[in-house]
Amino acid sequence: MGKSLDNFYKKQSLFYKYFLYFISIALIVYFFPRGGKFKYDFQKGKPWQYENLYAPFDFSIKKTAVEIEDEQEELKSKTAAYYAYDNTIYQKALNDFSDEFESLFQASELPSSKQQELFQLGNQVLDSVYANGVFEQPDKQSEVMLVVNNAASSLNSDDIITLEKAKSIIQNKFRTVFPDEVRSKLITAVFEQVKPNSFYNKDLSDRALADELSKISFTRGDVLEGRLIIAKGEVVESENYNILNSLKTEFESELWKGSNYYFILFGYTVLVALVLMMLFLFLKKYRPEIYSNNTKVTFIFVNVLLMVFITTLVVKNNENYVYVVPLCILPLILKNFFDARLGLFVHVLTILILGFVVPNSFEYIFLQIIAGIVTILTVSELYKRANLFISVGQITLIYIIGYFAFHTIHEGNLENIELVTFGIFLLNGMITLFAQPLIYLYEKIFGLVSDVSLLELSDTNSKLLKELSNKAPGTFHHSLQVANLAEAAANEIGANSMLVRVGALYHDIGKMNNPTYFSENQITNVNPHDDLPPKESAKIIIDHVIEGIELARKNGLPDRVIDFLRTHHGTSFVYYFFKKQQELEPEADEAQFRYPGPIPFSKETAILMMADSVEAASKSLKSPTYLMIDEFVEKIVKGQMQANQFLNANITFKEIEMVKKVLKQKLTNIYHLRVEYPE
Known part of the structure; x- marks a missing residue:
């Protein structure tokens, strides 16, 4: 039992x-x-590459979105607009007319019979108007229902x-019957x-419109089983394209039913498993330091899952907006934390997974891979704010150019370009800026x-470096010199120069506790x-590593x-104090004079x-020359190599030689050595 638990703890990283x-x-x-996946891939404007396709079953031809929209617009223009009649306003008009008539004609010289006739005529006119x-x-474009x-x-x-019309009616009714003053x-x-x-009733009108819209048929005609849909080599044109899309929709919905469900699920699982296995194999073979770190592996998988989740969510709701998903954030982030090769590899694998679910998968995969390559090639030094904006602009431009190209292939012209697509690409670019x-x-x-x-840590005005410069100015100056040397060497062999510089600036901060030693x-x-005593001196010197880490x-x-604080002395020897201890104690313990590593x-x-x-x-060189510096650097690096200090580092002999060359050049510049001219 104990042995099994021991094996489990040893392999827990693998189990994770x-x-x-x-x-x-x-x-x-x-x-x-x-849903299932249609077994044929086709695109408008391209030849049918498969054998003659016959209808495998009866199905209806679905109308296109444009056809349905046209029918809806036509119905909207024909559907009646409903108006509600308010009788209280009519009754109020009669009462108000009676009061107004009495006030206007009570002092009139007209006989009462004539006034009664005028009053009756006014009521009749109001009756006819109302x-x-x-x-x-009222809406002139549609039928009016009162x-x-x-x-x-x-x-x-x-x-x-x-x-306006009521005024005209009233004027016509009283045109010639009475004198002008009375008529007025x-x-x-x-x-x-x-x-x-009579007021517009929106609720009733909307219900009537909804009722009419619900009667619209989303299909037009049927295709019977066995009918030839398209022949091999025939170009997929508008009509055939609609029929093929209808077959695809029907096929995928039917395929998911019954026992087929489990087979499709199994197929998806196998394909996804293969893709993720490729990712693990790549990490194990080419990025072992990442593979051995479960946090970094988890980080990579979280990003892949996040992109897959967001994209599938968009596809389920409205596949027209699939390009809103900023997929280029994935290689951008992975390159920033790791390297360009890993970023592009993970990006391509993620796109392969998404190719199962997005519409027009060939176009999608092509555009996203090209955009990912552009991201890898253009994004650098993200700590410079302008770089990200420039890179996002280039990515957006690639999307737009790609869309133009595919539209031209499908349509054969530049007509019917949907401007909203450009908005989608611009929105994609704006969301990509969220990478920071x-x-x-x-x-x-x-x-x-x-x-x-x-970059923030490399600021010498930061709290820790400021404290180092105040408490241990000599160490601070030494750290700056080491940072310059190490950065130049890292640039020469293609290592992470920014990381080396920061590590060099902080590598001796432990000396602040006892600076004068x-x-x-x-x-x-x-x-x-x-x-x-030499032992205590050696302990103070060695402890600056532990104290620096704390x-x-x-x-x-x-x-x-x-990591730079831990390893900058490795397991090297404090030779000076060891020799002094040997003078006092010939059998001195070497372990007490050796850095703990790693x-x-x-x-x-x-x-x-x-x-x-x-x-x-x-600092110990007196009157250095070219030859002295050359021998000096060679001696120090050779001693480190003989002590196996670089055994675990992925640095080659060639790269070590390049580093030595840079160190010699920089030291020559520091000591201002000049060419000795002949006398």
Whole structure:
């Protein structure tokens, strides 16, 4: 039992990778839309590459979105608009006319019988005006239905009375019957009472329109089983394209039913498993340092799952907006945290997975791969704000050019270009700019370090470096010199120069606790080591590594930077104090005079070890020459190699030679050596 648990703990990293692998497969397959995959791939404007296709079953030809939209617009223009008749306004108009008539004609010389006749005529005119209601401005494009007492009746255009038309009717009614003065008063008395009483009923009109729209058929005609749909080599044109799309939709919906469900699910699972297996194999073979770090592996898989989830969510809701998903964020982020090759490889694998679910998969895969390559080639030095904007602009341009090309292939011209597609690409670019805050978020969640953070850490005005310059100015100056040497060497062999520079700036911060015990900080001839036993002196020297790590953790430095503090002396020997101890104790224990390690495990940490040793020892050179510097650098680096300090670092002999060459050149510049001219 104990042995089994021991094996489990030893292999828990591997078990975690298995768990991550299978849970990722399950989630991706779960994200996929519920539907089969049509076995033929076709595009409008391209020849049919398969054998003659006959209808495998009866199916209906679906109308295109444009056809359905045209029918809907036509129905909207024909569907009746409903107006509600308000009888209270009509009754008020009669009452108000009676009051107005009495006030106008009570002092009139007209006989009462004549006044009664005028009053009756005014009421008749109001009756005729309000017979079909008075409208403000009815919809002239559609039929008008007037609802009176819950009964709707259709009105002709001649029956519809507006305020303007009502005034004309009133004037015509009283044109020749009475004298001008009387007629004018009567027209005013009647017209002032006319107010609109037929109002547009939106709810009723919308219900009527919805009822009509629901009657629209989404199909036009049927294709019977066995009918030839398209022949081999025939160009997929508009009509054939619609029929093929209808067959594809019917096929995929039918395929998902019954026992086929499990076979399709199994097929998706196998394909996704193969893609993710390729990712694991790539990491294990070409990026072992990432493969061995479960946090980094999890980070990569989380990003893949996030892109798959967002894309499938968009496809399920509205596949027309699939290009809104900023897929180029994936290679951009992975290149920022790791390297360009890994970023592009993961990007391509993610696109292969999404190719199962997106429409026009060939176009999608082509455009996204090209955009991913552009991202990898153009995105660099993200800590410079303009670089991201320039790169996003180039990515957006590639999308637009690609869309133009595919549209030309499909349509044979530049007509019917959908301007909304350009808006989608621009929106994609704007969302891609969100990569900057996303990188910051990932740093906090996964403990990773980006170039942006490294740039912030390299600021010599930061709190920790400011404290170092105040407490140990000699060490601070030494760190600056080492940073310059290491950065130049890293650039020469293609290592991460920004990371090396930051590591060099912080590698000796542990000396702040006892600055005067280190020679670069001693400003007088008094050496505190003269009063200490060699063992204690060696312990103080060695402890600056441990104390530096503690100080770095306290100030929140990332682990990638702390690695430089751990490894910059490796397991090297404090030779000076060991020799002094041997004078007192010939059988002195070497372990007490050796740094705890570990030894460098990357190109960057190996470069720092070389640069640190060379710069520190160069202070002992008196009247240096070219030959002296050459032999000096060779001796130090050779000693480190013989001590197996670079055994775990992925640095080659050729790269070590290049580093030595840079160190020699830089030291020559530091000591201002000039060419010796012949006398």
